[in-house]
Amino acid sequence: MEEFPDTFWPSGSEETGAFASVDMWFALSFVMGLAVLMVFSWRRLFNEREFDINETSDRLLSILPPGTLRGTMILMRAYLIYILVVGTAYTVLSFGGAYVLRVAQKLKIGEESGLSFLSSNMAFDDPAWPLAVSLAFVGLADTIPRLNVIERHIRRLAHRSIGIPPLIRSLTRTVLQIRLQQDGGAHNPRAAEHGAFLQALAALGIEGHRDEFVERLDRIAILSDEVLGDQAVWPSAELHSRFGLAIRPVKQDIEALFSDIDGLLLLLRDAQLQDGTPQNPAKLAHLRRQCHLSMQRAEMIDRDLSMLIAIFAENEPNLPDDVKPLLGRFVDRIYEQRNAGGRVLDRLLLILMLMLVLVWAATFAATLWGLNPVVGPLGNSGTATYLTLLMLTIYAPSALIGLSYQQARLDRRQWRPVFDAKGKMQFPPPVSQYGATFLCGYLPVFVLLLVFYAIFFLMLSNDFGTAKSQFLLFLPVYLVYAVMGGLQSVFSAFAQGEIRKSAPESIALAAPVVHAALVVVILTALFEAYSPLLANRAHGGSVTYWFLIFQASAVAFLVTYLSRSATPEPAPLERTASRGQMP
Incomplete structure (x- = not known):
């Protein structure tokens, strides 16, 4: 292999610090x-x-x-x-x-x-x-x-x-919680078999979950006819074609389920009780087992159908005017939950973008007025861009990782809340859970900071040896900045997992304040330890320190506060008298 050059890229001039030129x-x-x-x-x-x-x-x-x-x-x-x-x-x-x-x-x-x-x-x-x-x-x-x-x-x-997949699962659970009523304008193609099957289950001695089973069969029949039937007005034909790979097995399972139910009814007539004595007890026992298997299959099909409706609602932005009220209630509930989460996420992203713009503008103004020293040859705008990218590198990935980690653990039923349903702290607290959250945020942020500062010092010095010495000199700074990223993951996960569910309101208000205070303490200690060195290098002067501390603590406060509603959760269900009934 050829010898490595001493400089990063050929420079346009011989002066130290001149930017590299690219062919x-x-x-x-x-x-x-x-x-x-x-x-x-x-x-x-x-x-x-x-x-x-x-x-x-x-x-x-x-x-x-x-x-x-x-x-x-x-x-x-x-x-x-x-x-x-x-x-x-x-x-x-x-x-x-x-x-x-x-x-x-x-x-x-x-x-x-x-x-x-x-x-x-x-x-x-x-x-x-x-x-x-x-x-x-x-x-x-x-x-x-x-x-x-x-x-x-x-x-x-x-x-x-x-x-x-957490949102799709959440929307599916919302659909599964909705109970049907027959006055919602929907047609039940299995209405004729409803009473006969209830009698059949009673004859077999199946008491537990009998009404729930029959209601689930009615639900599958109505929803499959409304959504997958030949006369369905929602979703569109284009969407039916697009999701044909998922629709076909669901329709086949529904047809097989009702075929088995019809077969059970026919077999039951052959083994029906006469004069209180079963003609064929062994056959009745076999039919009971078949009914229990059908119950399990119906539960799976109901979940598949509910998930299919949730996916349709996510991909079909408009609901036709002539859709049946019963189905309309289902889709409206999905839209309500999805749009609530979407509005919160849009608001979160918008505020974060505005916050970065304000950080850039404030830094630019400070450097222009001499309150914040210019970093190397970057100039006013370059310094503002540098500090803005630094805030972005520390807080954006760590907050996202914290929210995603909490969401993943919650989706697997592995997230243990700090507060119980009554708002009381549980003992022992889940220290290992939040320790893992800290590491999930700390390690990626540390790697990103290494890359960020490697490029930064190479751009400043345009010399590998000089850049390497500066890069290694500030290694403790990257470690401390990464700690701030790990803390952001912890507080974002805490805000998302605790504040809107069970934690007292005082905790909801205190968490962002505590996080901002921790950032102030960490950065103050860092700058005090590094003040002789920083005065002659990338940062300089007490005004700069407090300016950066204020920026970092403000960003920490806002990101933690906004994390409490970053992803949607199923809204409380209310009862209605017409389109559908909520439990």
Whole structure:
């Protein structure tokens, strides 16, 4: 392999700190490689499932690709998260090729990762390098164990950030809780068999869950006729065609279920009680077993049908005017829950974006007025961008990871609340649970900070040796910043998992304040320890310290406060007298 250069990129001038110059063909190759990566990322993210499923209760989730479970605009949020992470890795590999190869050599991962092939055929600043890196991402992602594990975790995080699959399961539970009434304008094609089957179950001596079983059969008959029947007005024919892969097995199971029920009725007539004595006790026992099996199948089909309705409602934004009131009640409840969560998430993202704009504007104004020292050759706008990206690197991934981790544990029934239903703290508190949440936020933020500051110092010095010394000098700072990221994961998970459910209102108000106070204490201690060094380097002056402390604590407060409603939960169900009855 050729010798590594002493500088990051050829500079436009000989002055120290001058920005590197990039060849036009290299830039064009980088853009082309990024385009290839974006297409690959979309297909990878929404065609390949990366979440745990139960093959019995989540059968439809095992059939449908993730890209069909939410609307297009919602999917774009997950795509943005995924492409930002993958694109950052691609950018580092493209522009830091020589140093990436050096690290790969020291870690002895060249053969495993395919980097040895790239390095043996081209120089790191060859215009073909970015395109080669992009193609390596696409072709080698599944064959590199370490890269594959990381990519799968990123994909799972992107899925959970938009509620896949927790929101679909939550909407399914909402549909399952709705009970039917016969005055909702819906036609029950099995109404004639309703009374006969109740009598048959009574004759078999089946008492437990008998009424629930018959009601579930009526529910399946009505909803399947309204949604999957030939005269269904909702969803659209286009949606029926699009989800044919999931509709066909559900319809087949429904037909098989009612065929078995009809067969049970016929067999029961042959083994009916006469003069109080069963003609064939063995046959009656067999029929009881068949009924219990049918109960289990009906429960599974009811869940599949409810999930199918939830998925239809997610993908069909408009409800026709001529839809039956009973089905309309179902879909309205789904829309209500989904839109409530969507409004909260939209509001959260909007406020976060505005907050970053304000951070940038405040930093720019401070540097312009001399209150905040300019960082190297970055200038006023560069300094503002640097501090804004720093806030984004610390808080955005950690909050998202905390929310996703809490959501994943809750979805598996593994999340243990700190407060019980009466608002009293449980002992012992779930320390290990929040310790794992802290690590889930700390480690990714620490890695991102390493990448962020490596690029930052390389841009400032344009010399590998100088950048390396500065990078290592500030290593304790990255560790402390990563602690702030871990705390954000903990407080976001706490806010989402406790505040809106069982914690007292005083805790709801105190949690963001406590988090902001912890940030103030941590940063104050850090800057006091580093003040002699920082005064001559990237930060300088007590005004700067307090300015950054104020920014970080304000962001921590707002993100924690907004985390309490980041994802939707089933709303309380009320009783109605016409379209449907809620339990």
